[in-house]
Amino acid sequence: MKIVVGIKQVPETDSVKIDPKTNNLERSGIQGIINPFDKNAIEAALQLRDQAGGEVVLLSMGPDSYTSSLRDGMAMGADKAVLVSSRAFGGADTLATGYTLAKAVESIGDVDLVLFGRQSVDADTGQVGPIVAEFLSVPQVTFAETVSLESENTIIAKRQLDSAVQDIKLTLPAVITVRKELNNPRYETPVNMKESFEKPITVWTEADLNLDPSQIGQAGSPTSVTNVYAPTKEVKKTTILPEDPVQAVSELLGKLD
Amino acid sequence: MDNNEIWVYVETTGSKIEPTSLQLITKAKAIADGRKVVAVVPETSSINAETTVKEYGPDQIKTLVDDHFAHATDEEIADALFQVTDKNRPDSLLFPATILGRSIAPRLQAKLGTGLTGDCLDIYYQDGLLVQVKPTYGDNVMCDIVCPDRRPQMVTVRPNTFRAEKGTGGATEIVQSKFTFHKEANSEVVATDPIINSSSKLDDAKVVIALGRGAYSDKNIKLAQDLAAKLGGMVGVSRPLTDEPEFSHDDQIGIGGASLSADLLINLGISGAVQYTVGIKNAKKIVSVNIDKDAPIFDESDFAYVGDVTDFLNALLKQVR
Ligand SMILES: Cc1cc2nc3c(=O)[nH]c(=O)nc-3n(C[C@H](O)[C@H](O)[C@H](O)COP(=O)(O)OP(=O)(O)OC[C@H]3O[C@@H](n4cnc5c(N)ncnc54)[C@H](O)[C@@H]3O)c2cc1C
Numbered sequence: 001m002k003i004v005v006g007i008k009q010v011p012e013t014d015s016v017k018i019d020p021k022t023n024n025l026e027r028s029g030i031q032g033i034i035n036p037f038d039k040n041a042i043e044a045a046l047q048l049r050d051q052a053g054g055e056v057v058l059l060s061m062g063p064d065s066y067t068s069s070l071r072d073g074m075a076m077g078a079d080k081a082v083l084v085s086s087r088a089f090g091g092a093d094t095l096a097t098g099y100t101l102a103k104a105v106e107s108i109g110d111v112d113l114v115l116f117g118r119q120s121v122d123a124d125t126g127q128v129g130p131i132v133a134e135f136l137s138v139p140q141v142t143f144a145e146t147v148s149l150e151s152e153n154t155i156i157a158k159r160q161l162d163s164a165v166q167d168i169k170l171t172l173p174a175v176i177t178v179r180k181e182l183n184n185p186r187y188e189t190p191v192n193m194k195e196s197f198e199k200p201i202t203v204w205t206e207a208d209l210n211l212d213p214s215q216i217g218q219a220g221s222p223t224s225v226t227n228v229y230a231p232t233k234e235v236k237k238t239t240i241l242p243e244d245p246v247q248a249v250s251e252l253l254g255k256l257d
Numbered sequence: 258m259d260n261n262e263i264w265v266y267v268e269t270t271g272s273k274i275e276p277t278s279l280q281l282i283t284k285a286k287a288i289a290d291g292r293k294v295v296a297v298v299p300e301t302s303s304i305n306a307e308t309t310v311k312e313y314g315p316d317q318i319k320t321l322v323d324d325h326f327a328h329a330t331d332e333e334i335a336d337a338l339f340q341v342t343d344k345n346r347p348d349s350l351l352f353p354a355t356i357l358g359r360s361i362a363p364r365l366q367a368k369l370g371t372g373l374t375g376d377c378l379d380i381y382y383q384d385g386l387l388v389q390v391k392p393t394y395g396d397n398v399m400c401d402i403v404c405p406d407r408r409p410q411m412v413t414v415r416p417n418t419f420r421a422e423k424g425t426g427g428a429t430e431i432v433q434s435k436f437t438f439h440k441e442a443n444s445e446v447v448a449t450d451p452i453i454n455s456s457s458k459l460d461d462a463k464v465v466i467a468l469g470r471g472a473y474s475d476k477n478i479k480l481a482q483d484l485a486a487k488l489g490g491m492v493g494v495s496r497p498l499t500d501e502p503e504f505s506h507d508d509q510i511g512i513g514g515a516s517l518s519a520d521l522l523i524n525l526g527i528s529g530a531v532q533y534t535v536g537i538k539n540a541k542k543i544v545s546v547n548i549d550k551d552a553p554i555f556d557e558s559d560f561a562y563v564g565d566v567t568d569f570l571n572a573l574l575k576q577v578r
Pocket of ligand 1: 121122394468469470471472494495496497509510511512513514525526527528529530531532533546547548549552564565566567
C-alpha cells in the first residue's frame with residue numbers, strides 16, 4: 001500500500017502574539033514544529049503499512065525550513081518525503097494549497113491512501129483534506145476515530161457526527177483525515193533519527209508538477225486577508241464574593257435567582 | 258450567473274435540524290440589506306424540515322428531497338449542492354462549522370473553485386463584500402478575510418456564535434429544487450448509530466460545571482459531577498484535562514471544543530486563556546473560582562470567588578437543593 005501523509009509545519013502557537021501597537025504578528029525566534037495533529041496521521045499510516053506492507057511518503061508544501069518537520073516524520077518511521085517548494089506557490093490559500101498537494105499526489109503516483117491530521121493548529125480548519133479529495137475525485141472520511149483495513153482495497157472508518165456515529169466504507173484510493181483520539185503517535189527513536197538523515201527528501205517546484213499555473217500561489221487563491229489584529233476583550237462587571245465559602249455561596253445563590 | 262442571495266445550508270441528521278443552521282438564517286437576515294435569504298435543505302421525504310425552518314423566516318426555502326440523504330456520504334451531499342449552486346451562484350453561502358459542515362463545504366468549494374473561510378466568529382458586509390472574521394494561532398490573532406472576485410463567498414461559522422430567533426414579516430416561499438442524487442460508487446455509509454445522549458451535548462447544556470488544571474483531583478471531579486447532576490447540567494473541561502484518563506476531547510470547551518450557550522457556567526481552577534474564553538462568550542451567567550485574584554478568567558465573569566475549588570464546591574453542594 002502506498003500511503004501519502006500531508007503534513008504542515010507550524011509555529012509553536014502558544015507564543016504567537018499580535019503586537020497591540022503595530023498589529024504585526026510577533027513570530028520571530030519561534031521554532032517550527034510538525035503540526036501536532038499530523039503526527040496522528042503519520043502514526044495511522046505507519047500502522048497500516050506495518051499491517052499491509054508498502055511505504056509511507058510524507059508530503060508538505062512550504063519553504064526549505066520545512067525539511068526539519070519532514071525529518072521528524074521520517075524519524076517516526078516514514079520512508080521518504082516530498083517537499084513542494086517554490087516562490088510560485090507563495091500566498092496560497094486553502095484552495096490553491098489543496099490543488100497543489102493534489103497535483104503532487106498525482107505525481108507521486110499509484111497512491112492508495114492520503115492521510116491528514118484533522119486540522120492545523122495555526123490557520124486552517126481541516127479544509128485541505130477534503131479539497132485534495134475533491135481534486136483527486138476520490139472519496140473521503142473526515143475526523144476518523146478508527147481506521148481499519150477491511151480488504152486489500154477497502155477501509156472502514158468511523159466518524160462521530162453530532163448526533164450519530166457513522167461507519168463509512170471506502171474503496172481505495174481515498175483521503176482520510178484523522179482525529180487525535182485515533183492513536184498515540186510513537187516517539188522518534190535515536191536509531192530512526194539517525195536513519196532519517198539517510199532517507200530521501202525530494203524537492204519539487206512547479207516545473208516538476210503537471211499544473212495549471214493559474215491555480216497555484218496567489219493567483220490561484222480566491223481569498224485574501226485584509227486585516228490582522230488582536231482580539232478585543234470586553235471586561236465584564238464582576239461581583240467579588242466574600243472570602244468565606246459558605247457566605248460566598250449564599251450570596252451567589254441569592255443573586256442568581 | 259450570479260444572483261444577489263445569501264444561502265444557508267440547513268444540516269439535517271435523522272429528524273434533527275442542526276441549530277447552527279437556524280442561527281445562520283437569523284444572522285443572514287440581519288446582514289442581508291436587501292439580499293434574499295435562502296435556506297437550502299437536503300432531506301429525506303419524511304423529515305419536512307421546511308416546517309421548522311420556515312419559523313425562522315427565510316425568504317425562500319429550497320428543498321432537495323431524496324431518501325438517500327438518510328445515509329449520504331460527503332461526496333453525495335457535495336454533489337447535490339453543486340447541482341443547485343453552480344448554475345445560479347449565490348452571493349454568499351453559509352455553513353455550520355459542524356463535523357458535517359466542515360467536511361462538505363471544502364469539497365463543494367473545490368467544485369465551485371471559490372474561496373471558503375472556515376470556523377468564522379463573525380460575518381458582515383462591507384462595500385458589497387462579505388467580511389469573514391476568523392481566529393488563527395489558537396485565537397491569539399484575528400483575521401478579516403474577503404473573497405473579492407469569485408462567487409459564492411463561502412464560510413463555515415462556529416456553533417452558538419449567533420442566536421437563532423424566530424422570524425416575523427414576509428412570507429416564505431418553498432420550492433423543491435430539481436437535482437439528481439448520484440450514488441458514489443467508492444464510498445458508502447454502512448452503519449449509522451444514533452448517539453442517545455446527543456440532546457445533552459455540552460454546547461447546548463443549560464448548566465455547565467467546568468474543571469481546569471487547578472481543579473484536577475478525584476475529589477473535585479466527584480464533587481463537580483454531583484453538582485452537575487443536582488443542577489441538571491454537564492461537566493466540561495479546559496484542554497489540559499482532556500489528556501487525563503477521565504476526560505476526552507468531547508469534554509473540551511474552547512476554540513478546539515465546545516462553544517457554550519449555557520444559562521449558568523461555573524469555572525473551577527481555570528486561568529482564562531483566550532483559547533478557552535472564546536468558548537464561553539455566549540454563556541449568560543459566569544461564576545469563576547480561582548486562588549489567584551489576578552486570574553484573567555475573572556475579567557469574563559459575573560461572579561468571582563477568590564479561593565480554593567474544593568472549599569467552594571463543598572459549600573455549594575450543601576446549599577443547593
Ligand atoms: C492552538 C491552541 C488551541 C487551544 N485550544 C484550547 C481549547 O480549545 N480549550 C482550552 O481550554 N484550552 C486550549 N488551549 C490551551 C490554553 O492556551 C490554555 O493552556 C488552557 O486553557 C489552560 O487551561 P487551565 O486554565 O485549565 O490551566 P492553567 O492555565 O494551568 O490554569 C489553572 C488555574 O487554576 C488555578 N488554581 C490552581 N489551584 C487552584 C485551587 N486549588 N483552587 C482554585 N484555583 C486553583 C490557578 O491559579 C490557575 O489560574 C489551546 C492552546 C493552543 C495553543
